[in-house]
Amino acid sequence: MEKHAVCIPFPAQGHIRPMLNLAQILHSRFDFHITFVNAQHIQNTLFQSQPPSTNSSTNTNTTFIFESIPEGVDDPENLLSVIDSILTHRRMELPLRELLSELCSKDDPLNPPRGPMHRLPRPPVTCMITDVVMTMFALDVADNMGIPAVVLETASACGSICYLHLRELFEKGIIPLPEANCLTNGYLETEIDLISSLRGLRLKDMPTQLRTTDPDDMMLNAAISCTLNAIKSKAILINTFDSLDQDVLEELKTIISPNICSIGPLHLLAKDIDPTSDDTNLAIGSIFSSKNEDNECIIKWLDLQEPSSVLYVSFGTIAVINQEQLVEFAWGLANSQHKFLWVVRSDLVRGGEASSINVPIEFEKEIKGRSLLVSWCDQERVLAHPSVGGFLTHCGWNSTIESISSGKPMICCPFIAEQVTNSWYICNVLGIGMKMSEDLKRGEVERVVKELMEGMKGKEMKKKAMELRNLAIEATMSPYGSSFVNLENLVNDVYNTAHTRKYVKFSTCMPETSK
Structure with missing residues (x-):
């Protein structure tokens, strides 16, 4: 059985970059087929000046394909609008279900695939890797279709454990802030004693989503909801390494059930992948490096x-x-x-x-x-x-x-x-x-x-x-490094799980969501 991962990043550069690193590692080091699902405006932006080989309709390398789904908002560059679409309306859910249904189904003369998909034969999906923000709808899709899902947490380990405790702070009445002047009256100096691995942490050191007086604040509720969704997944991947965050990682493993995998630094794991080995790797290397000439001038200045x-x-x-x-x-x-x-x-x-x-x-x-x-x-x-x-x-x-x-x-x-x-x-x-x-x-x-x-x-x-x-x-540059071993173990676990699950074909019957 061939391995095939569908990767779903949140549409912001700080989220796309680590997901792309992870996808490239799985593709080059673990022989995964990759379907990288961008939001439509990100796809257009990333590839408007890139080689034609990056496009799913023209790419001759069918083992790493870029697809896209619409955001369902008028202004896709407004991240707050995109978050609202994901959190409240789940407008990206149906397009994702349709895409995954085509990826998981065998050739069916009565149900031919749409768009360029007929030119791109790919094995059934082994797993989904979703950004933590996209868990608002992606995990439900994966679960309904019988696809093992893991979450890529693009925040730090210390940030992740703080997000995990926001709900408890909410239930204790510590957040949202009792009144607006709590921002300036010393209230934020309150020490948080819930996280044993972060002794001395204060409210002012917690993620800023809690700095609101509104219990219905979208960003606060998004932070809480995404974390609660993530812990329903098979594993949570964090872009760190064991010896950097040992105490925090150990505490995370004691309070939530998914496997916590430190698999970073991802950019180091991806460092020795030859960017010229095929069209896709070459294109990936150029996605965030469209100003190479300017960069060479910068490096030459640093050399002096x-x-x-x-x-x-x-x-x-x-x-x-x-x-x-x-x-x-x-x-x-x-x-x-x-x-x-x-x-x-x-x-x-x-x-x-x-x-x-x-x-x-x-x-x-x-x-x-x-x-x-x-x-x-x-x-x-x-x-x-x-x-x-x-x-x-x-x-x-x-x-x-x-x-x-x-x-x-x-x-x-x-x-x-x-x-x-x-x-x-x-x-x-x-x-x-x-x-x-x-x-x-x-x-x-x-x-x-x-x-x-x-x-x-x-x-x-x-x-x-x-x-x-x-x-x-040490964690990344040898087959015995902790991050490499953690990722290898995860790949084997997901691969074995995929053997025991059956895919559920897409149905037009959608769960009820807010309109």
């Missing part, structure tokens, strides 16, 4: 710098600041007198023009010749470069695990969701980061940059970060 002399600065793909914060932050970097590489997205400033960012002319003159501002870079390559000595980050988990894998200490500037939990964990448990105040004032920015790049604390954090880097490599 002294070892560990450059601070890499990036706030990820979603975080926004206002113009005043931009100016203060920029001058803080400049006043530190350290070299930096700063990714300044065109939409970084809230309410600003989408096509440009306005930094003071005096600032540009001050940093000329010693720093670089760019709109995009290949973050994995930049963090791995020996000239980079530290990372000022929003603490998204992809960025965090990439920084750890490269042995880079961090300045933590979290914005939303479990980024604040990651920041607390980086600083208080791992000891490889320092927290920067939220107002982004120039004096504070200058202080933390100097401390990281030249201070004693920065040197200590660098040493610890390098130790964790070595452990990350």
